[in-house]
Amino acid sequence: MRKFWWIELVTAALFGSYHTDAQNIEGRKWWKEAIVYQIYPRSFKDQDGDGIGDLKGIISKLDYIQSLGVNVVWLNPVYSSPNDDNGYDVSDYRDIMKDFGTMADFDSLLSGMHRRGIRLVMDLVVNHSSDEHEWFRQSRSSRTNPYREYYHWWNAENGKPPYRYSLFDVNHDAWRYDSLTNAYYLHYFSRKQPDLNWENPKLRQEVYDLMKFWADKGIDGFRLDAFQFAAKDTTWPQFPAGFEKDFSRYYAMQGNLHGYLQQMYQEVFSKYDLMTVAEGAGNSFEDAHNLVDSNRHELDMAYAFEGVDLAGPEGYSVRQFKEVFSRWDSAFAHSGWLSIFLANHDQARMVSRFGNDSPAFRAVSSEMLTTFIMTMRGTPYYYNGDELGMTDIRFHDISDYRDVSALNEYEHARRTGADLKAFLDRLAITSRDNGRTPFQWDRSANGGFTSGRPWIKVNPNYTTINEAAEESDPSSVLNYFRKAVRLRKEHLALVYGTYALLDRDNPDVYAYTRELDGQKFMILLNFRSRPASCHLDAGLAHAKLLLDNYPGPARGVVLRPYEAAVYQL
Ligand code: GLC
Numbered sequence: 001m002r003k004f005w006w007i008e009l010v011t012a013a014l015f016g017s018y019h020t021d022a023q024n025i026e027g028r029k030w031w032k033e034a035i036v037y038q039i040y041p042r043s044f045k046d047q048d049g050d051g052i053g054d055l056k057g058i059i060s061k062l063d064y065i066q067s068l069g070v071n072v073v074w075l076n077p078v079y080s081s082p083n084d085d086n087g088y089d090v091s092d093y094r095d096i097m098k099d100f101g102t103m104a105d106f107d108s109l110l111s112g113m114h115r116r117g118i119r120l121v122m123d124l125v126v127n128h129s130s131d132e133h134e135w136f137r138q139s140r141s142s143r144t145n146p147y148r149e150y151y152h153w154w155n156a157e158n159g160k161p162p163y164r165y166s167l168f169d170v171n172h173d174a175w176r177y178d179s180l181t182n183a184y185y186l187h188y189f190s191r192k193q194p195d196l197n198w199e200n201p202k203l204r205q206e207v208y209d210l211m212k213f214w215a216d217k218g219i220d221g222f223r224l225d226a227f228q229f230a231a232k233d234t235t236w237p238q239f240p241a242g243f244e245k246d247f248s249r250y251y252a253m254q255g256n257l258h259g260y261l262q263q264m265y266q267e268v269f270s271k272y273d274l275m276t277v278a279e280g281a282g283n284s285f286e287d288a289h290n291l292v293d294s295n296r297h298e299l300d301m302a303y304a305f306e307g308v309d310l311a312g313p314e315g316y317s318v319r320q321f322k323e324v325f326s327r328w329d330s331a332f333a334h335s336g337w338l339s340i341f342l343a344n345h346d347q348a349r350m351v352s353r354f355g356n357d358s359p360a361f362r363a364v365s366s367e368m369l370t371t372f373i374m375t376m377r378g379t380p381y382y383y384n385g386d387e388l389g390m391t392d393i394r395f396h397d398i399s400d401y402r403d404v405s406a407l408n409e410y411e412h413a414r415r416t417g418a419d420l421k422a423f424l425d426r427l428a429i430t431s432r433d434n435g436r437t438p439f440q441w442d443r444s445a446n447g448g449f450t451s452g453r454p455w456i457k458v459n460p461n462y463t464t465i466n467e468a469a470e471e472s473d474p475s476s477v478l479n480y481f482r483k484a485v486r487l488r489k490e491h492l493a494l495v496y497g498t499y500a501l502l503d504r505d506n507p508d509v510y511a512y513t514r515e516l517d518g519q520k521f522m523i524l525l526n527f528r529s530r531p532a533s534c535h536l537d538a539g540l541a542h543a544k545l546l547l548d549n550y551p552g553p554a555r556g557v558v559l560r561p562y563e564a565a566v567y568q569l
Pocket of ligand 1: 085
């Protein structure tokens with residue numbers, strides 16, 4: 001019997017069933033039909049007043065999450081951690097971070113989600129652990145300790161190890177000297193995040209065991225953090241000077257990575273009904289397919305960065321945006337499956353990067369981007385707060401930042417005599433902390449996030465942009481999000497249907513169709529703050545308008561600023 005038959009029943013009762021003959025669809029999977037809502041627990045809701053979000057806080061908002069219509073939650077790491085990188089430095093994979101609560105809280109969270117027809121995907125951080133993990137304590141204690149081979153060490157009598165770039169280190173040096181055993185250990189991220197040695201079968205078995213620990217609790221999936229970097233060439237070749245500008249070419253998909261994933265599949269994934277996704281999809285379509293094509297028995301869906309990376313501090317080209325998403329869609333039209341997203345906890349806010357966060361256009365442009373995410377082929381991943389149209393905070397003072405990468409990069413800039421004003425101006429736009437300010441629940445102090453002092457400043461625009469205000473406004477970004485989610489859930493064509501780009505060279509409007517079993521939808525999105533038209537071969541005279549982010553009649557091929565319209569043809 002399917003484990004989640006009852007979730008499907010509840011979901012069908014809540015949202016109605018699909019308007020198509022679902023029997024004809026090949027390769028139907030619940031995770032393809034999922035709508036993932038990503039929760040950053042540190043910033044979602046604080047229940048105990050210590051200024052840090054917690055599991056009880058999430059529990060108190062489960063009805064809200066259910067009201068969104070989403071059916072999967074991806075939770076950023078909640079394991080024990082000294083929090084050098086907000087939980088991405090795990091010191092005990094089988095326990096809950098004190099700031100977040102207890103295992104009993106976790107169990108209630110999981111059952112509360114399942115009761116509401118929502119599945120839970122956990123973040124699995126096993127490219128590295130914390131330096132405070134017992135494995136690392138043992139590993140560094142002596143060269144002969146049984147845990148030595150759980151990490152990568154280079155003995156100092158052999159000279160300096162070949163340069164490896166670190167993303168978060170103050171000196172960008174991924175080898176950290178440890179005098180205790182006169183050796184260097186490898187850390188692609190911060191010094192407190194030593195990389196695990198996947199070549200060691202014992203380490204791999206430990207990881208499979210801890211994955212089973214969570215799967216046996218009944219969780220529904222794993223997002224594998226930074227896993228494309230997990231395998232290394234441990235002959236440690238010299239990389240060409242300047243390789244760090246394109247480090248992913250040298251770090252991603254190395255060694256026996258696919259072998260490890262196939263083993264993980266055998267040991268874990270094949271035994272449970274899990275949704276699996278790794279952060280990053282290598283450097284080519286071939287890499288991405290090798291991760292997710294179902295005949296290979298590795299992962300379920302690719303999470304590629306080319307789309308989300310398009311928006312730089314100077315903006316992005318709409319033509320290029322269309323080209324990238326169309327190219328990825330066509331590369332996955334016949335096998336494999338994609339994730340569709342424009343934001344996560346490592347990015348500034350979606351509306352600030354891809355839309356327009358000025359008061360005049362914040363709401364409509366958020367809604368337009370939401371329409372895009374909910375009408376593409378691939379599983380939508382939606383970051384908490386974007387359903388309110390939350391915006392970047394843009395800190396200008398380094399003391400406001402909390403992110404290890406921002407703080408260490410600033411220190412690097414200071415030490416190397418860089419222009420700090422220019423550095424801070426850029427950081428204000430690009431920082432991950434923009435996406436990590438607390439969720440804005442209402443207009444009370446701290447946006448209703450905490451009764452204490454928040455661990456990071458709340459965006460002062462919480463007095464107008466908040467859940468309570470949007471709840472009572474039928475035309476809010478929040479209520480539009482719910483409509484868009486409902487629309488996707490009502491039409492399997494929006495999940496599985498073929499995608500075709502229209503009016504390709506239009507520099508302002510993104511127009512496409514989705515089609516399945518004779519059901520055809522047309523999506524028109526104006527990415528500009530001025531009216532724009534599109535050129536379509538077929539007219540819209542007989543089309544039925546299903547969704548529009550403007551009141552009043554749609555004007556067909558002439559779109560208002562950031563207008564989004566979904567038609568059934
Ligand atoms: C991933 C996470 C990011 C974290 C890094 C190191 O990129 O998404 O938040 O800092 O891995 O774990």
